[in-house]
Amino acid sequence: MYTRQHDTVIKSDKIIRFILWVLYLCLKIVYMFSKACEYSIRAAIFIASRSMDGKRANLKEISAAIDSPEAFTAKLLQQLVREGIIESVKGAQGGFEVQKRRISKIKLCDIVNAIDGDDIYKMCGLGLKACSSKNPCPVHYKFMAVRSSLKEMLNDVSLQQLSQGFKEGKTLLALKDIRT
Amino acid sequence: MYTRQHDTVIKSDKIIRFILWVLYLCLKIVYMFSKACEYSIRAAIFIASRSMDGKRANLKEISAAIDSPEAFTAKLLQQLVREGIIESVKGAQGGFEVQKRRISKIKLCDIVNAIDGDDIYKMCGLGLKACSSKNPCPVHYKFMAVRSSLKEMLNDVSLQQLSQGFKEGKTLLALKDIRT
DNA sequence: ATTAAATCGGATAGTTTTATCCGATTTAAA
DNA sequence: TTTAAATCGGATAAAACTATCCGATTTAAT
Numbered sequence: 187m188y189t190r191q192h193d194t195v196i197k198s199d200k201i202i203r204f205i206l207w208v209l210y211l212c213l214k215i216v217y218m219f220s221k222a223c224e225y226s227i228r229a230a231i232f233i234a235s236r237s238m239d240g241k242r243a244n245l246k247e248i249s250a251a252i253d254s255p256e257a258f259t260a261k262l263l264q265q266l267v268r269e270g271i272i273e274s275v276k277g278a279q280g281g282f283e284v285q286k287r288r289i290s291k292i293k294l295c296d297i298v299n300a301i302d303g304d305d306i307y308k309m310c311g312l313g314l315k316a317c318s319s320k321n322p323c324p325v326h327y328k329f330m331a332v333r334s335s336l337k338e339m340l341n342d343v344s345l346q347q348l349s350q351g352f353k354e355g356k357t358l359l360a361l362k363d364i365r366t
Numbered sequence: 367m368y369t370r371q372h373d374t375v376i377k378s379d380k381i382i383r384f385i386l387w388v389l390y391l392c393l394k395i396v397y398m399f400s401k402a403c404e405y406s407i408r409a410a411i412f413i414a415s416r417s418m419d420g421k422r423a424n425l426k427e428i429s430a431a432i433d434s435p436e437a438f439t440a441k442l443l444q445q446l447v448r449e450g451i452i453e454s455v456k457g458a459q460g461g462f463e464v465q466k467r468r469i470s471k472i473k474l475c476d477i478v479n480a481i482d483g484d485d486i487y488k489m490c491g492l493g494l495k496a497c498s499s500k501n502p503c504p505v506h507y508k509f510m511a512v513r514s515s516l517k518e519m520l521n522d523v524s525l526q527q528l529s530q531g532f533k534e535g536k537t538l539l540a541l542k543d544i545r546t
Numbered sequence: 547a548t549t550a551a552a553t554c555g556g557a558t559a560g561t562t563t564t565a566t567c568c569g570a571t572t573t574a575a576a
Numbered sequence: 577t578t579t580a581a582a583t584c585g586g587a588t589a590a591a592a593c594t595a596t597c598c599g600a601t602t603t604a605a606t
Binding site: 255261 | 563564566571573
């Protein structure tokens, strides 16, 4: 019944929240994602991890798990649905899910693009065209290095990789005090 | 007199604006600086380049050169003054300047920290402490690479390096059409 | 001394981002 | 069929960021 399902969620909640938090900090370092984008990434990871167990996640579970405002998260999930990243099922026992076979195909950059748009990539091409070949600015190559590793990372990292972090959760949980 | 000084500014204005724009695009790629931070970086570069010629830059010149709103820029400059990045001289013939000997010592990260704060660095240490040694998350090393190259870049690049871009300005100017 | 050119700082307005509310619709289960 | 659990979407509120205004103060030059 619902209660049992609910208990399961609560049990893994702490682990999930901590891992998501660590991930969130890691992300924070390399790129100032918007709040919207942060929530979206965390939500997608949570949904994917549920989907890997063949379960749907509903709005309340999601925003509780990733510690985000419910109504705002709802909007973001709607957008992810519209962009085809996740799917929604209306009505009782409904919720959000990701098709299992797609979990490994969805990359971080897909989520970022869906929510924050792809301005970064557009500007990227333009900017480099101007300052790369003929007239590199003094720091051109350093910027190049940073940018390419960021792009590579966003393109490489899949939802599956991120969701898989849950499996090693227990060991990480020991460090939770740092958070507070 | 003032007119001659003004003419000089106008002459180098186009070059400066273009270089600043290219730089701005490069920066945009790796880190979403706030507008405040972008203006600050560009302003600092402009002021430094003037100081290298032993001249002060006043608010009007600065915001004209870097294409930023005057009043808003004034606030940012005040903050840079408070943080000790640049100095201000009140009254007629006053303006902003950077001590020559300091130009090479001021790094990009100093400006970023002064305006956007140093949350990135704080979180950095914390985040890595939690997810590096014992329990690396699946993407830990990729994040590490991105983060360290970004940090290195911000720490290495000095105002002097950026201001020096002006010397090669003429060749870069030819590409200006891309901007519009 | 007076005047004009500057920065300084407080108050305020505009815009975007973040967040909430609520009624409409859909759906599974009793 | 009715009810409760969900998502959906439009409207709106709150907060943060961006931008402007204006009077006060400082200073160089006349």
